[in-house]
Amino acid sequence: MKKIISKSWEPEKYEKKLYSTWESKGYFKPEINPEGEPYSIIMPPPNANGSLHLGHAVFVTLEDIMTRYARMQGKAALWLPGADHGGFETQIVFEKKLEKEGKSRFGMDRNELYRMMWDFSLENKSGMEDQLRKLGASCDWDREKFTLDEDIVKIVNETFVKLYNDGLVYQDLRPVNWCTKHQTSLSDLEVKYEEQTDPLYFVKYQISNIKYQKYKSKIKNSEYLTIATTRPETIFGDTAIAVSPNDKRFAELIGLSVKIPLTEIEIPVIADKMVDPKFGTGAVKITPAHDPNDFEAGKRHNLEIKEVIDQYGRLNEKAEPFAGLKIFEARRQVVEAMKEKGILEKVDENYIHTVGKCYKCGAVIEPRVSKQWYIAVNKKGKKSGKILAKDALEAVKTGKIKFVSEKFEKIFYHWLTNIRDWNISRQIVWGIRLPVWYRKSNIKDQISNVKNADQKSQNENTKNAISTREVGFDSSGVGDGEVSEVYVGINPPDGWIQETDVFDAWFSSGQWPFAALKAQSGLSSKVQKSKSPESSDDYQKFYPTAVMETGWDILFFWVARMIMLGLYETSQVPFKTVYLHGLVRDKDRQKMSKSKGNVIDPLGVAEQYGTDAVRLALVFGTSAGNDIVISEEKIRGMRNFTNKIWNASRFVLINISGGDIAAGEVGDIRIQNTEYSSEYLTEADQQVLKVHKVIKSKVIKYLENYQFSQAAELLYDFFWHDFCDSYIEASKQQLAPPRESTKKDTKVQNYKSEIATSQTTRHDGNNETMRQWDNEVSENTKKVLIKILSETLAMLHPFIPFVTEAVWQELREVYSELKKSIMISTWPK
RNA sequence: GCACCCGUAGCUUAGUGGUAGAGCAUUCGGUUUACAUCCGAAGGGUCGUCCGUUCGAGUCGGACCGGGUGCACCA
Numbered sequence: 001m002k003k004i005i006s007k008s009w010e011p012e013k014y015e016k017k018l019y020s021t022w023e024s025k026g027y028f029k030p031e032i033n034p035e036g037e038p039y040s041i042i043m044p045p046p047n048a049n050g051s052l053h054l055g056h057a058v059f060v061t062l063e064d065i066m067t068r069y070a071r072m073q074g075k076a077a078l079w080l081p082g083a084d085h086g087g088f089e090t091q092i093v094f095e096k097k098l099e100k101e102g103k104s105r106f107g108m109d110r111n112e113l114y115r116m117m118w119d120f121s122l123e124n125k126s127g128m129e130d131q132l133r134k135l136g137a138s139c140d141w142d143r144e145k146f147t148l149d150e151d152i153v154k155i156v157n158e159t160f161v162k163l164y165n166d167g168l169v170y171q172d173l174r175p176v177n178w179c180t181k182h183q184t185s186l187s188d189l190e191v192k193y194e195e196q197t198d199p200l201y202f203v204k205y206q207i208s209n210i211k212y213q214k215y216k217s218k219i220k221n222s223e224y225l226t227i228a229t230t231r232p233e234t235i236f237g238d239t240a241i242a243v244s245p246n247d248k249r250f251a252e253l254i255g256l257s258v259k260i261p262l263t264e265i266e267i268p269v270i271a272d273k274m275v276d277p278k279f280g281t282g283a284v285k286i287t288p289a290h291d292p293n294d295f296e297a298g299k300r301h302n303l304e305i306k307e308v309i310d311q312y313g314r315l316n317e318k319a320e321p322f323a324g325l326k327i328f329e330a331r332r333q334v335v336e337a338m339k340e341k342g343i344l345e346k347v348d349e350n351y352i353h354t355v356g357k358c359y360k361c362g363a364v365i366e367p368r369v370s371k372q373w374y375i376a377v378n379k380k381g382k383k384s385g386k387i388l389a390k391d392a393l394e395a396v397k398t399g400k401i402k403f404v405s406e407k408f409e410k411i412f413y414h415w416l417t418n419i420r421d422w423n424i425s426r427q428i429v430w431g432i433r434l435p436v437w438y439r440k441s442n443i444k445d446q447i448s449n450v451k452n453a454d455q456k457s458q459n460e461n462t463k464n465a466i467s468t469r470e471v472g473f474d475s476s477g478v479g480d481g482e483v484s485e486v487y488v489g490i491n492p493p494d495g496w497i498q499e500t501d502v503f504d505a506w507f508s509s510g511q512w513p514f515a516a517l518k519a520q521s522g523l524s525s526k527v528q529k530s531k532s533p534e535s536s537d538d539y540q541k542f543y544p545t546a547v548m549e550t551g552w553d554i555l556f557f558w559v560a561r562m563i564m565l566g567l568y569e570t571s572q573v574p575f576k577t578v579y580l581h582g583l584v585r586d587k588d589r590q591k592m593s594k595s596k597g598n599v600i601d602p603l604g605v606a607e608q609y610g611t612d613a614v615r616l617a618l619v620f621g622t623s624a625g626n627d628i629v630i631s632e633e634k635i636r637g638m639r640n641f642t643n644k645i646w647n648a649s650r651f652v653l654i655n656i657s658g659g660d661i662a663a664g665e666v667g668d669i670r671i672q673n674t675e676y677s678s679e680y681l682t683e684a685d686q687q688v689l690k691v692h693k694v695i696k697s698k699v700i701k702y703l704e705n706y707q708f709s710q711a712a713e714l715l716y717d718f719f720w721h722d723f724c725d726s727y728i729e730a731s732k733q734q735l736a737p738p739r740e741s742t743k744k745d746t747k748v749q750n751y752k753s754e755i756a757t758s759q760t761t762r763h764d765g766n767n768e769t770m771r772q773w774d775n776e777v778s779e780n781t782k783k784v785l786i787k788i789l790s791e792t793l794a795m796l797h798p799f800i801p802f803v804t805e806a807v808w809q810e811l812r813e814v815y816s817e818l819k820k821s822i823m824i825s826t827w828p829k
Numbered sequence: 830g831c832a833c834c835c836g837u838a839g840c841u842u843a844g845u846g847g848u849a850g851a852g853c854a855u856u857c858g859g860u861u862u863a864c865a866u867c868c869g870a871a872g873g874g875u876c877g878u879c880c881g882u883u884c885g886a887g888u889c890g891g892a893c894c895g896g897g898u899g900c901a902c903c904a
Binding site for chain 2 (some may be wrong): 005006007009188195200227228229230231242273274275276278279280283284285286287291292293354409410411413414415418462467551555556585587588589620621622623626629630631633634636637638639640641642643644646647648649650651652653654655707709710713716717723725728732
């Protein structure tokens with residue numbers, strides 16, 4: 001009986017079924033190769049706050065290729081899936097969702113809000129798991145972890161406590177990047193600087209000391225000292241005017257005082273090296289509470305930190321009569337008032353400078369002095385002797401960690417050598433609360449303070465505030481309530497109250513490789529995973545992991561932190577290789593964004609063209625570190641290839657089954673002759689075998705070097721052109737049964753005698769010999785077809801798992817020697 | 830300002846010392862017999878410019894031109 005399969009590849013009929021078979025048979029588990037060398041990849045846990053986009057599809061494809069390849073090489077391959085709570089990002093998504101539903105977070109307490117976000121995240125998490133399955137991810141679901149799992153949280157807290165006891169965690173009052181929309185501090189990485197044009201105001205400060213007469217003789221119009229500023233609304237917070245110590249123009253003024261316009265408060269004129277005499281007027285106002293440089297200058301000169309802008313980005317009572325106004329409106333009104341009083345000397349409307357903005361909402365970052373928790377990255381641990389940044393740098397320099405592509409090593413060095421301490425506390429609800437505790441008696445007052453502030457903002461219908469600092473420190477920053485007793489540890493003394501700030505989510509995901517594995521091992525947790533008892537020594541077995549594969553855009557956010565925290569906690573590198581992929585762009589090289597309307601939904605196109613087509617489109621023509629250009633046309637092209645595979649297989653199936661070969665006998669097909677010099681192998685046979693052999697070694701070389709695109713393109717080209725266009729075409733003649741020459745068969749017979757002529761020693765014109773030769777050629781052709789097809793399918797499997805498995809299963813029905821799944825078959829050598 | 834990357838066919842891009850490759854697009858031809866989600870063929874590149882190293886350079890070095898990115902920052 002001839003085996004005939006449908007005329008085209010219909011992914012929707014197979015994908016789901018195949019995936020659940022793989023999963024239920026345990027093929028995703030490293031235990032499928034119990035004796036194999038351990039190989040592990042920890043999945044970058046997607047934020048559980050939405051659905052997967054093409055960027056996720058990229059990591060799924062690449063990591064799945066690596067995992068499937070390792071597995072087929074007989075390694076105990078573990079790809080450990082996970083999800084991240086996403087901290088700040090998730091809270092933003094959730095806030096938007098609330099807004100859409102016409103709800104407000106006000107009136108909700110912290111616990112209620114947290115619970116809602118928990119449900120929201122779990123729902124998204126389970127949706128994303130389904131999507132990962134749809135994309136063919138061969139990860140071990142029994143080992144899945146979430147960054148808020150009890151055992152993970154415990155590990156994260158323990159690391160914090162260890163850092164604290166080692167002197168590498170500290171709390172400090174200093175200017176932070178404050179987003180007035182989201183009401184939280186941000187790390188330096190979360191601030192994006194943008195160039196913009198703003199007016200530069202030249203403001204006159206009246207010189208109040210009598211000695212100015214002397215000065216007057218030198219400069220015209222000298223009752224005033226003029227400064228240049230972009231932020232006139234902060235003058236209420238001025239505590240000095242600074243000039244350069246080397247600037248002769250102002251030498252006489254140092255030590256005198258000037259009056260702040262509008263308030264008439266006197267402030268000193270000081271000399272500080274930070275001032276560039278060539279900029280503006282050579283004199284600058286110092287506002288320590290609202291500018292990081294001024295804060296430093298203030299420290300040098302013991303100046304008061306006078307805060308005039310609150311957490312909501314409004315002027316406070318110190319700026320009467322402008323109190324309550326938002327920064328922009330305040331600036332407008334202050335400038336008006338200055339104009340009226342004639343103290344605005346001039347305005348340069350075309351001043352270009354860079355402004356820090358919240359990377360998420362684009363709101364201008366307001367530097368505010370606030371108490372936050374920091375990790376010291378350049379300091380030596382007093383117990384461990386470790387230095388976070390330096391040790392990380394060393395690991396890369398000594399080659400313990402390699403980057404693909406290498407160019408990232410330079411970028412990594414540059415960043416790490418300039419790194420500053422990391423602010424890890426966030427004033428949001430969604431995250432892991434710091435294991436920091438305060439004694440109750442000290443914070444009562446503060447609780448009421450903050451409640452009042454919240455009440456106020458609620459009344460004024462301020463949309464974007466979630467104040468979470470119910471305890472610990474009030475949100476006004478400066479003048480934070482004195483908390484005399486602080487305890488950092490997992491188990492607090494009785495009656496103490498926990499800090500409400502939560503960790504920057506990168507602090508927990510920065511521990512992900514060892515945390516996710518240790519949590520499996522139960523090394524740090526009472527919670528033993530009953531699901532996978534065989535994994536009790538996962539950390540021992542799989543750490544350090546083989547590869548960390550992720551996007552280069554989170555090299556600093558995540559990869560650098562994993563290296564630092566991994567080395568700190570485990571004294572080993574968390575991974576030996578870092579493979580960084582690029583950003584996904586459309587065919588015009590544009591970033592994909594909803595507003596541009598050029599977003600391709602990976603699940604949508606997978607539905608339409610098949611998952612395999614999408615995966616292949618994501619590796620074809622791409623390389624590590626470079627952007628990934630994809631278009632629907634490209635996906636369509638790859639769909640054509642999967643269909644080509646299906647149809648070539650259809651041809652092979654039709655020809656190796658049925659006819660004069662019974663299905664049972666096909667099981668014996670084996671290519672014995674490795675040198676391809678059999679007397680019954682035609683030139684076409686030998687040619688394709690020869691090329692195929694070269695392809696096999698090249699593909700291995702490419703995969704070992706993370707050149708996935710190279711491997712895929714080589715296989716694509718070989719399969720389509722060498723195998724289909726050349727060999728299958730030739731095989732049509734070779735498979736034809738020997739028969740009398742007819743008009744119809746002239747072509748075939750001519751071809752045959754052509755081949756036969758090339759095998760002159762075997763061809764003596766005798767019909768019997770000819771028939772014998774024909775049979776042998778035909779038999780060998782079938783063997784060659786099966787060998788080439790099955791081995792090429794195996795090599796293509798990591799890239800396009802579904803169509804290769806579907807065909808494999810069909811092939812198995814006529815050629816029973818194949819392993820029961822291509823997934824667990826042996827890599828062709 | 831400091832640093833990094835890129836410039837190859839109309840478009841998107843592989844290729845890192847040995848006679849320029851692919852996909853898409855274009856043009857022409859074919860195709861009842863695995864596949865029109867197909868087959869065959871063609872056109873199209875002085876590999877940004879210049880100089881150098883080398884028997885030999887898209888590939889290594891230098892300068893320049895053009896495009897992009899990261900980090901830091903001046904009121």
